[in-house]
Amino acid sequence: MCGRYATTTDPGRLAVELDAIDETEIPGDSGARGSASVAGEDADTRRDDRRPGVNYNVAPTTQILTVVDRHTHEHPDDTPSRRIRRMRWGLIPHWTKAAEPGIPVKGRPLFNARADKAATLPSFRDAVKYRRCLVPMDGWYEWLVEPDPSGPGKGKKPRVVKHPYFMSHPDGSRLYMAGLWSVWKDRSLDDPEPLLSCTILTTDAIGDLTRIHDRMPLPMPPERWGAWLDPDHPAPADLLEPPSEELVAEIAARPVSPLVNSVKNNGPELLASPGDAAEQTTLL
Template sequence: MCGRYAVTTDPARLAAEIDARNEVSEHDVAEKFSTGNYNVAPTTTVMTVVDRHSREPESDVARRIRAMRWGLVPPWTKASSKDELGKGPLLFNARAESLAEKPAFRSSFKSKRALVPMDGWYEWKPGPNGPNGKPTKVPYFMSPEDGTRLFMGALWAAWRPAQAREAGDDSAWVSSTTIITTDSVGALTDVHHRMPLIMPFEHWDAWLDPDAPADPALLAPPAVELVDRITIREVPPLVNRVANNGPELLDPV
């Protein structure tokens, strides 16, 4: 699974790196992306990469950087306002094996696929028993050994309250995303049996294409050769609290 990760770039720099249009508002940049986030948690506003047409008919598809809520909100979600979204299920992960069947994901899987950039992700293993007699949780951080960025397969959706839809209010839209997970591969199986679906660069065009269904082969677990280039290191338990957020979370133990 993937419930926490780190990302230290900003939308403008990311857009320049991958030749995309930065569509993240200045407000979101100032409030959420002005500094690196070393402890990204569900419900946080995160950066995503999508390929979309412009509003003009027959427009070309362009690659775009957009800000979205981490935790998918299906279009049919019944909530009277954005504030009520936290009362529903927190769909921050989606299993690759069931995307086409699950009602919450199958519509997005058809034409709303995305990428979530990250420096690496966290996972926990059971540790020695604590003072209460229960096993502790020991955090690990997985990241590329060469310091490059990872891009994970994801889905996204657009939702707005029923009253806003009836009134034609386009200011009430909420875009949200979920990170796809698959079976762990190679040494990662020693940390957890699930991992986020790493999407190699050569698969981006096919995965992000909004006008064509995704090839099921794109959902296969990553090649062992790719996973072998990911380092696994134990990190301090600081990451266990969302309030902690700084480069010291990545210090090796």
């Protein structure tokens, strides 16, 4: 699964790198709506605001950067353009009912979708056909669960300890994960504001990553972006299959600071090794 990740890019730089249109600041764009209006949370409390878009502890319901290919409304027959958009991480199906005007019913955030089942599930199957995206990230976190060395507890369940790991390219290059997105509107309103939301596809872990967790986000290599983002055709079935061992071999897992365990913590210190993090805490 993928329930937490880190990103150090901003929409302007991403747009330049991908020759894309930055739509994150469009007036009235649903990306400008904070997740507090959807999930009762303030995503800004988890952001590192030293640079726009930087977040070392991205969690579900946060507004995140995504990459899509879309036609313009004025010219629906033109060539699709690559665009950078903000979306709520946690897909809201278009058929979701409204809890109150302009706000969907709360539920468990659909922040992950199994790549092998998404095409058949009501929450995701429409998005698999025509609303696919990329989610850029520096890397993602996962927790290795081991028996507690202090021994079992008094309850029925054995005690365990969880060690956070960060999966990324050793050279720091960016990862792009396959995602799905949706547009939700409160149809009871005369002029409903669209709310964009997304989910990250997951697949079976490959190679050395299996020692950390049995699932992982589905990486999408650049040579397959065109087919994946194509807004006019369903995704080829092979794009939903597990990645090649060669592709995953470029991703390394390393232990990081337990500070990442709390979404209240946010900063580059989260990526420090456990020993370095403990030393920093002692010095502070």
